[in-house]
């Protein structure tokens with residue numbers, strides 16, 4: 338019922354020339370996998386050139402952040418309308434932005450609302466630190482992030498949402514979560530909270546991804562889980578062959 342969804346978060350990697358080469362490398366493989374929604378999220382500086390490349394493609398573009406204001410004196414920021422010129426999606430509340438750039442549940446909530454107001458679909462990231470995981474606080478932390486980050490979202494928009502559960506201890510460490518454990522958090526905490534916010538019918542339509550050291554070898558073990566609808570992929574999305582393999586495992 339939920340169409341599988343795989344997004345590549347390129348983070349702060351690739352100049353626009355390098356991004357063009359990487360996209361050209363992966364495009365034929367990605368194009369072939371029609372049953373999966375495929376999104377690549379390069380840095381802002383490559384969005385324009387890649388949106389030209391992808392004009393006739395089913396592969397969609399996402400940004401990695403935005404500012405909630407429409408325009409004005411916000412040096413260094415990018416508005417929702419600017420993102421919307423090139424993208425259909427936007428990653429919001431990634432743990433790296435929360436850790437290094439001051440994103441909070443409150444600012445994530447403003448960004449989610451601004452994204453929807455401009456017709457962008459947010460990919461909202463949640464997940465606990467290693468300390469929180471080890472002290473058994475995963476459910477509490479993820480509940481807070483979902484409830485506060487997604488509060489007062491209109492119900493009609495809610496079902497378009499994509500949520501990514503990315504345990505911070507699994508990001509870039511090569512130590513992916515256990516697929517059954519991730520499935521339990523996604524079904525029992527993320528989707529449960531979405532149901533409390535938006536009702537069960539809508540919650541059942543929302544795609545929830547797993548992220549954190551997903552690669553060509555382990556992707557299928559995550560995507561086989563009933564509550565996991567796809568992946569948000571960092572490092573492995575920078576290698577055409579690996580990323581195509583991950584997308585293929587989501588069919």
Ligand code: 13P
Pocket residue numbers: 346431503507508509510511548549550551569570571572573
């Ligand atoms: P890695 O796949 O490199 O662990 O990164 C995951 C991530 O943060 C995607 O947003």
